[in-house]
Amino acid sequence: MTHQPHHLLSGVEPDPARDAGHDDPPPRVGFFTDTSVCIGCKACEVACKEWNALPEDGLSLTGMSYDNTQGLGASTWRHVAFIEQQAPPRPAPDGAPGPEGRTELPLVADAPDDRGRQAAGGGELRWLMSSDVCKHCTHAACLDVCPTGSLFRTEFGTVVVQEDICNGCGYCVPACPYGVIEQRPSDGRAFKCTLCYDRLGAGQEPACAKACPTESIQFGPLDELRERAARRVERLHETGVTEARLYGHDPADGVGGDGAFFLLLDEPEVYGLPPDPVVTTRDLPAMWKHAATAALALAGGFALSFTVPALLGRGGSGAAGGRR
Template sequence: MDPNHVSGPEPDPARSAGHPDPPERVGFFTDTSVCIGCKACEVACKEWNAIPDDGMQLSGMSYDNTQGLGASTWRHVAFIEQKVPEPEGRTQLSLLDTTRTTDPSREQPGDMRWLMSSDVCKHCTHAACLDVCPTGSLFRTEFGTVVVQEDICNGCGYCVPACPYGVIEQRPHDGRAFKCTMCYDRLGAGQEPACAKACPTQSIQFGPLDELRERAALRVDQLHEQGVEKAHLYGHDPQDGVGGDGAFFLLLDQPEVYGLPPDPVVTTRDLPAMWKHAGAAALSLAGGIALAFTLTSRSKGGR
C-alpha cells in the first residue's frame, strides 16, 4: 500500500469530532460527464450564501468568467478545452448535446472538445485545515462536513497552505478565510445544498456518502460499457491520502487536466510523529540538563 494512504477502517469524522450520535454522513458526487457548463450551481451558491461577486472577468480559459475556487467562489465550473486524444480518449460528448447521451463514435481524435469541471471544497475525511486552525473557526459538523465560522476567523491564513487542493482563500479586505459550507444551514433544515438543487442535469448529486459511492461506481461501469474507457472516480476511496473526500468526482481524463492533484495527501499527516519526536527530544534535553546539574552539584560538594 502507498505509505501516503490512510490505513484501517474508514473513520466516522463527525463522531471523531465529538458528535455522540451523528446522522449519516452526506456529501457530493459530481458527474462531469453530464455537466453542460451552465453555471447554475455557481449562481445558486452565490445567491443563497450571499457571496459577493469576484470580478466576473474572462479568465482566458475559454468562456469561463470566474477564475477558480476562492473566498468568493465556492462552486466553480471550469471550461477545459482540449483535443480528443488517441484512441482511448473518445470519451466526451459534444458541448451542444445537452441531453448528454454518451456516444464515443461522435468524436474523432484531434477534434476539439470541452471538459466541464464543477469543482468544490472536498470536505476531506482527514482535513488539514482543521488541524492547523488556532481559533476553532474551522469545525466538523454533525453531517461530516467542514465549515468556517467567519465571526471567529482571525485571518491568520494557516488553513490556506494546509489544504492539499488549494480550496481555501482569504478575502483581501479583512483577511478572513471562506469556503463551501455544503449549505450547512440548509442541511439543518432537511434541505439539499443550493448547487445540487439548481443543477439541471443532475451532474451534482447530494445524499448519503455511501449511497453516492455505490451510484458512482455503477455510473462508471455504464460509461465503460459504452466505450468511455477513461471514465474514473476521483476522491471516492477511503484509503487515499486524505481518507476519502466528502465531495468526489467522475472524471473523463486525468485529474491534472481538471486542475486537481493526482495523489492528494493530508498536509498534516506527519504532525503526530513530529510531536512525538519533539516530546522525546524535550525529555532527552531535560534529562541531560538534570544530569549536568547533578554532576555539577556533586563536584562542588566534593571540594
Template sequence: MAGDAGSAPAAGDTLEPEPPPRVGFFTDTSVCIGCKACEVACKEWNALPEDGLTLSGMSYDNTQQLGASTWRHVAFIEQSAPAAPPVPAPEGRTELPVAEAAQSAGGDGELRWLMASDVCKHCTHAACLDVCPTGSLFRTEFGTVVVQEDICNGCGYCVPACPYGVIEQRPSDGRAFKCTLCYDRLSVGQEPACAKACPTESIQFGPLDELRERAALRVDQLHQAGVSDARLYGHDPADGVGGDSAFFLLLDEPEVYGLPPDPVVTTRDLPAMWRHAGAAAASLLGGCLLAFAASSTRNGKGTRA
C-alpha cells in the first residue's frame, strides 16, 4: 500500500531516481465565488464530453457530482444561518466586493452560499491502485494518481474502492475516468488548468508541504477574525488515507459538502483478510491430508486381514 505523505511521492511506486516534490491542490472554499471557471478549464483542456445541460431543479449546480466526464465539480450549498462574521481575504489580497455585498445583506439571519470546487483527492493510500488488475492506475513521479484509459479493461473494481466516490465508468464503453491533476501539464512545468483559471486563487497548486503551511496560516487568520467554523479537511498524513494531495479549507462540517467525515482506505484490511484466507486454506488442506492418511491406514489394515 502506501508510504509516507509529505514531499516524497506516496507509496514509493514511482520509478524516478530523484522524483520532484509531491504536489497537489489546496482549495480555500472561503474565497470560492462559484464561477465554475475551473470546471470549464478542466473540460476544455482534457477534451471531456458535456454532462447534459439539464438543471436539477434543486440548485444552480447542474453537474451535481464528480464523474467520468466531470473531473472538477463546484458545489453550491445554500444555507439559512444566523449573521456570521465577515470572511477576511487572504493576506495581501483585496477584499472581494461580491463577498462584502453578501455579508451586508443579512439582517437577523442571512442566506449564505458555501461554494467548493471538488476534485479527486489523489490519496496517499490509494485503494484504486490496490485493486486495479491491469496497471491502468499508476502513481506518477509527482505523487498523483492517474488512470490510463487505453489500458483500462472496464472491470470497475476501482469504483467501489474509492472512499470518496470519485471514480466513475463512462456508460459508452465502461472504462473508468477521473482527474489526472493535469499530468501532461505537470510534465512540462505547467500548473493544472483548473488552478490556472481560478480568478480568486481558491484553487492553489504547488508542493504539498508548502500548501499545508499556507493552509494552516489561513485557518489561523480566519479564526482570529471570528470565523470559528473554518477547518482543514484531507491535510493530515495520519488520517485514514494517509493525507490527500488535494485538501480543502471548509467553513462547515465535511458532510455539508458531501464529503465523508472520516475516510478510510477501503483496502486497509486486505493483508489481514489474505492471511485469514491462507490460514483457512491451510487448515482445510491439513484436514484433507489427515482424512486421506486415515483412509489409507484403514484400507491397509483391511488388505492384510
C-alpha cells in the first residue's frame, strides 16, 4: 500500500521520510554534537571538504578569534566556532578546590596561578568550541520553498540539495531560520551539508563524525542520540556543569526538532544560534487563507462597482418613462 504524504508545515512530525513519500524507510539518522568535548581541531572541517571536494574558501583570520572560516556557507559545510569568554570561578563538585593543573569542564583551570588571565571580579578566560552544521530540520523551509525540486527529503530523513537541478533562484537562502544555506558566487547555485548522503547509502557514517577524535560529533539513529544526549546532560549537571543544555532536540519546537542537535555550555546566542528558531513557512496556510479572503472581497467590491450603477441607471430610466 502506497503511503500518502501529509506535507505538514509545522508541529510534531514523527516520520518525515515516510511523509515525504518514502515507503518503509530506515530509522531517521542525524548528528549529536557534544560541544563540551570539542577541542577545536577542525578535523571535521577538513574531512568534510576532502570527501565532498569543496573548494577553498579563504584562510585569512578575522582578527577576532582563531576561526578562519567564520561561518557556514556554500563551500563550508562544517564550521568550528571559537568563542572566548570570561567564566565564573567553579568549585569542584564536592566543594573542594580541584587538583593543581587539572582541566575541568568547561575548560576552566583551578590552579591558583592564573598567569595574569584573572579578570577583575573573578573568573578566568575559557574557550567554547562548537562544530556547527546544517540542522536537517524536521520541517525544512528551504525544501518547502524550492520551486524546482532541487531540495528533497531522503529516506534517512535528511535534506539534500541536488546541484544539477538547482536553478539559482535563491528562495531557500532567506527561508532557512539558521542562515545555513548559501549560493556560490560563481554560478548562483545553493549548497549545504548533505549529511554525506552518498556514504549513508553505502552503510558508512559521515566523514566529519568519522574524523572527530573526541567523539564530539556523534552519528546514529536520531532517537538513540536524543536518549544519549539526555544522559550526558544529567551527568554534567551531577558534576557541577549546571549550564549544560540541549539545543534542537525537542520535536515540539518551532522546526519540529533538528536532525542535527547540540549540547551547549551557554546560551544559544553565544554560539551564533537563534534562541527559538521557527520554520519560516509555518504560517503559509493562514497567509494564503487571508490572501484568498482579501482577493474575494476585492473581486466582490469590483463587481459591485459596476452592478450598482447599472441597476440605478435602469431604475432611473423607468421612472422617467412613467412621468411622460
